[in-house]
Amino acid sequence: MCWSATADLVAGSGIAAIGVVTLARTRRVRDLPLASLPLLLGAHQIVESVVWNADGGTGPATLAWAVMALPLLALWVPLGVFCAAPARARARLAAPLAVGVITAAFLAHALAARPVTAEVRGRALGYAVDLPHARLLIAGYLLATVGALLLSGDRTLRLLGALVAAGAVVCVVFWRMEFISTWCAFAALCSVVLLGWAHRPAPPAAQPVPGG
Template structure:
């Protein structure tokens, strides 16, 4: 998600710290319905720390077996976990039944997308190679364009229909940021996903400290 192992370690540590703070604030505020979405920054931070190990494995700096584990762990979080975690977190945070009914199709879509992604991770080795200032992952996904579309609809879409002002902003930030990051990644210029993760985590930090009625 970042342009080097060192950058992933630094960004992962910072984002993980924000994630812990999000969980602490949510717990102290007595808002269990927000806990799942508040955990997202910690997941993103750990994801970046794992990718630091992937970087070291790609250049031979780590033993083969731990490097394989790191690549698989990275794929588990990036592929089947996030398209379920995000809409599930939005669904839990939307306490009103009417709003939950609106979010529910996005959660179901996330679950539908996660199944083939999980099967692909479980049945194919995860490869990662350096390409410029980026890491290129290969897993052998079936119908990647269809799965990517469903992935984005489940994650970004659930935030946009959440009915919460800050979460809608997070959805816009994530959608636009994903396009920009993907373009830079395809050009092998630099991987900026860690910057997007940090910005999203800051939005969620503000969200966890905001009164429910706002």
């Protein structure tokens, strides 16, 4: 996610701080799951700083990183979008949520049954886990997370979905080149977008009908 233990720790602490502010500014209870996403992303990077300091391997920090990155986010994002969405949008969001539940279940089973290893590759960390039907699980993951954001009907959340999709492509390219890990920068940008989303103006109250 970042190019060193120090970068992960600094970025993770900053993103977690944004998460605290985002939660404090959230006006509606049903927005809390999605508003807490920056806090989760910050914690995720802090965990990776521990993986860096251990020079990778298969320790508890590596497993914790994988659990947060794979099954937890696959479920958290579509569930958060579903909770925050107005009632009229929930029918179309049921599909990415269902995909997220199924994908998270398969990912959790894979992590419980197979070891996760991390390897330092220059300025990036490579994680390896033997996922059955990997392409199908990746498709389900993207449909659940990016799909939920794009189908949310909220302009800011659709922007967030586009940023996540673009960030994933850029980060995968750099990671495959073993050049540098850049996801921490996108995580920070996404957290700022969520901060603005949580602090958006409340919708106007419905006006009473005359004579009603």
